[in-house]
Amino acid sequence: MDNDVSAGSTTTIVGRLALGITLLAFGLGYTDVIDGVTAADAVSIAQYVGGVALFVAGLMAFRDGDSGSGTAFSALGALWFTWAVSADNQVSANAAGLFLLLFALVALSLTVAGGDPLGRGAYGLFFVSLVLLAVARFADNDSLVKVGGWFAVAAGAVAWYAATAALAHWPTALPRRAAGRGVTATG
16 A cells, blocks of 8 residues: 555554654754753753663564664664763763764664665654764854754654654555656657
């Protein structure tokens, strides 16, 4: 069926909700779109929702035999927990950039590993966000920080939609045109 509606496993839904909420809070903090809200304000959400809840969702997915979600949620849970507990530590911009770049590689692996299009889309947008934030740290560029934040917001919105679509039985795939039924050129 072209207009797939996936029920999704409970573990995947919980994991995607946790990831979506964390990415939205994290990304919005970097965009400066809400006055007085910074990425530092996302630390509690990142530690408990993105770190602990996502890591536990990963363990539950492994228990259910879902190695893809288990790997994704456990690795991203470790990312968020590490980011949250080290947020107050004074590290060099290059060390912060390296941390973001290393986890960008994790997001890239999750993107190319397969899975459903919404999951790959969320991980791909998160990959771009992490690369932009890493480069921004290396170059001390506030404009790139904001752009990276917007990519994190987009990734969070896709992860949230994927979870909500599974719960509400909304479409998770775009309809495709039948072969041979496209626009024809007139000569």
